[in-house]
């Protein structure tokens with residue numbers, strides 16, 4: 001709210017500009033220009049938090065946008081909380097394994113709108129062969145996860161938002177999320193292998209709990225009831241929405257419990 005709300009202070013304006021410029025220029029289309037810079041930038045040392053916060057917030061925004069365009073998905077996600085969590089207490093990390101539909105929504109959002117669509121640039125340290133192509137040492141390789149995630153040869157109804165495809169992985173080949181089985185990993189929002197995202201677990205917990213709380217605490221509606229949320233993609237190393245999401249929300253009963261707990265808490 002402080003940096004992206006309507007009240008535009010000088011500090012928030014500068015903060016927005018830095019985020020906007022860094023994602024825009026790091027993902028610029030001219031590879032020859034930007035790759036060496038990105039790599040040397042990483043070589044100088046980079047903060048884990050810088051990589052993690054943007055990807056996590058971007059994916060939350062895409063997930064919320066999908067909810068607003070697919071109210072049936074939102075309804076099903078809310079129903080999954082059941083009586084145990086429901087409106088009684090806030091969802092926490094230990095609940096996530098009991099919420100497979102919520103996790104499928106996150107997997108499907110990461111398939112359709114991968115937060116890092118080209119992963120990060122990789123450099124071949126030795127001569128190697130990838131998919132039948134000879135790759136000499138010292139070549140910069142980009143993996144187009146975005147295209148793999150939308151390939152109609154790999155996914156049924158690749159252009160539809162269908163969290164159900166990630167349910168019942170064991171008896172549904174389509175739902176293979178990269179765990180092997182058929183030997184081909186087609187879902188790779190965190191990359192694969194040795195240089196895959198080292199904080200997958202943290203990211204899944206942060207996104208899962210935050211999304212869970214947003215569903216639990218508020219009723220969500222589109223600002224223009226009859227107009228779909230614009231799902232156009234902006235440019236950047238992490239894939240932002242072209243049009244920032246605006247939505248309406250109404251607090252649910254659980255907010256009374258949450259707020260009174262805060263009011264009664266003692267802080268040291």
Ligand code: HEM
Pocket residue numbers: 048049051052053055056059114115116119120121188189190191192194195196197198199200202203204207
């Ligand atoms: C939804 C959230 C996230 C997504 C989708 C994501 C995705 C990715 C991807 C695609 C890569 C590159 C993998 C490759 O090129 O093969 C990566 C690398 C990395 N991620 Fe994440 N990430 C997320 C959250 C985080 C968080 C929360 C942190 C840290 C707190 C983090 C830290 C890193 C680091 C340090 C690397 C570089 C690893 C290396 O070069 O060996 N990420 N991430």
